[in-house]
Amino acid sequence: MVNHTTKDVQQLRPVTPHTILSAKLLALQEQLQEANVSTEILQNMEESIQLIEPLDQYISEYSTRPSTDLVQLEKETNQVDWDSAYENGQTQIRLEKEMVSGGVEGQFLNMLVAITNTKRILEVGSFTGYASLAMAEALPEDGKLIACEYDDFAATFAKKQCNSSPHGNKIEILIGDATVSLHKLSTAGDSFDLVFIDADKENYFNYYTTILEKNLVKIGGLICVDNTLYMGQVYQENPASKNGQAIKKFNQSVREDTRVQQVILPLRDGVTLIRRVY
Numbered sequence: 001m002v003n004h005t006t007k008d009v010q011q012l013r014p015v016t017p018h019t020i021l022s023a024k025l026l027a028l029q030e031q032l033q034e035a036n037v038s039t040e041i042l043q044n045m046e047e048s049i050q051l052i053e054p055l056d057q058y059i060s061e062y063s064t065r066p067s068t069d070l071v072q073l074e075k076e077t078n079q080v081d082w083d084s085a086y087e088n089g090q091t092q093i094r095l096e097k098e099m100v101s102g103g104v105e106g107q108f109l110n111m112l113v114a115i116t117n118t119k120r121i122l123e124v125g126s127f128t129g130y131a132s133l134a135m136a137e138a139l140p141e142d143g144k145l146i147a148c149e150y151d152d153f154a155a156t157f158a159k160k161q162c163n164s165s166p167h168g169n170k171i172e173i174l175i176g177d178a179t180v181s182l183h184k185l186s187t188a189g190d191s192f193d194l195v196f197i198d199a200d201k202e203n204y205f206n207y208y209t210t211i212l213e214k215n216l217v218k219i220g221g222l223i224c225v226d227n228t229l230y231m232g233q234v235y236q237e238n239p240a241s242k243n244g245q246a247i248k249k250f251n252q253s254v255r256e257d258t259r260v261q262q263v264i265l266p267l268r269d270g271v272t273l274i275r276r277v278y
C-alpha cells in the first residue's frame with residue numbers, strides 16, 4: 001500500500017458493492033480451500049479475487065492525492081470513538097468513521113467544482129467536513145459552500161478542522177435538520193450551482209424535491225447524490241434495509257423525472273450526477 005492515510009486504502013468495514021464482494025470472495029476462497037475442491041476451481045476463485053480486490057487501492061493510488069489538510073481531517077475523524085460519543089450523549093445520532101467520503105470521492109467532487117466553474121455549493125449532510133473541504137479547495141476566493149448538518153458535535157468538529165485550512169473561510173455550516181435549513185435558504189432566495197446530497201437516505205427524495213421545486217439548484221446546475229448503489233441493494237428485488245429500499249425508490253423517481261438528466265457512476269457506493277435541464 002502506497003498511502004495509509006486515506007479511507008480508500010484503509011482497513012474499514014466493507015460498505016460498497018465491490019468491497020463487500022471482495023470480502024465475500026475471500027471468505028468463499030477459504031471455504032473452498034477447506035473443502036478440498038479441484039485446483040481449477042481454486043484458480044478461478046483466485047482470478048476472480050484478483051479482478052476485484054485491488055480495485056479500490058489502484059483507483060486511490062492513481063488519482064490525485066488529497067491535500068495535507070484533508071489527510072489530517074480524515075485522520076482526526078478516525079481517532080474519534082464514534083460509538084462512545086453516541087453512548088455518552090456527545091452526538092445526537094449514531095455516526096461512524098466510514099461516513100467520510102474519502103480521497104477518491106473528495107478528488108472527484110473537487111474536480112466537478114473546478115470543471116463546472118461552480119461558485120456556490122450546497123451540501124446536505126457534512127459529518128466532519130471532508131467533502132466540504134475537498135469541494136471548497138476548488139472554489140474561487142469569493143466562492144461559498146453552505147453545509148447542512150444535523151449533529152452539533154460533528155459540525156463543531158468540522159468547523160474546527162476546516163478552519164485550519166486556508167479554504168475554511170468559504171465554508172458555512174447550518175446546524176440542525178436539513179429540511180428546516182433548506183426551507184430557510186429558499187425563503188432567503190438562495191440558489192446554488194452544485195448540490196451534494198449525502199445525509200439520511202430515507203429523506204433523499206424529500207431533499208431532492210425541495211431543491212428542485214424551491215429553485216435551490218439553478219437551471220443547468222448539478223445535484224450530486226452519494227450512496228445511490230447502496231451496497232448493491234438497489235438492484236436486488238427486495239433491498240435488505242430501509243435505506244436500501246429508500247434509495248431504490250429514489251433512483252426510480254429520478255429516472256422518471258423529465259426535469260433532469262442523470263447518470264449513475266459506480267464510484268465507491270455509487271454517485272449519481274443529476275443535471276437540472278428544465
Ligand SMILES: C[S@@+](CC[C@H](N)C(=O)[O-])C[C@H]1O[C@@H](n2cnc3c(N)ncnc32)[C@H](O)[C@@H]1O
Nearest residue numbers: 099100101125126127130131150178198199200
Ligand atoms: C454520510 S455522512 C456525510 C459525509 C460527508 N458528506 C463527507 O463527505 O464526509 C451523513 C451526515 O448526514 C447527517 N444527517 C443525518 N440526518 C440529517 C438531517 N436530517 N439533517 C442534516 N444532516 C443530517 C449526519 O449527522 C451525518 O453527519
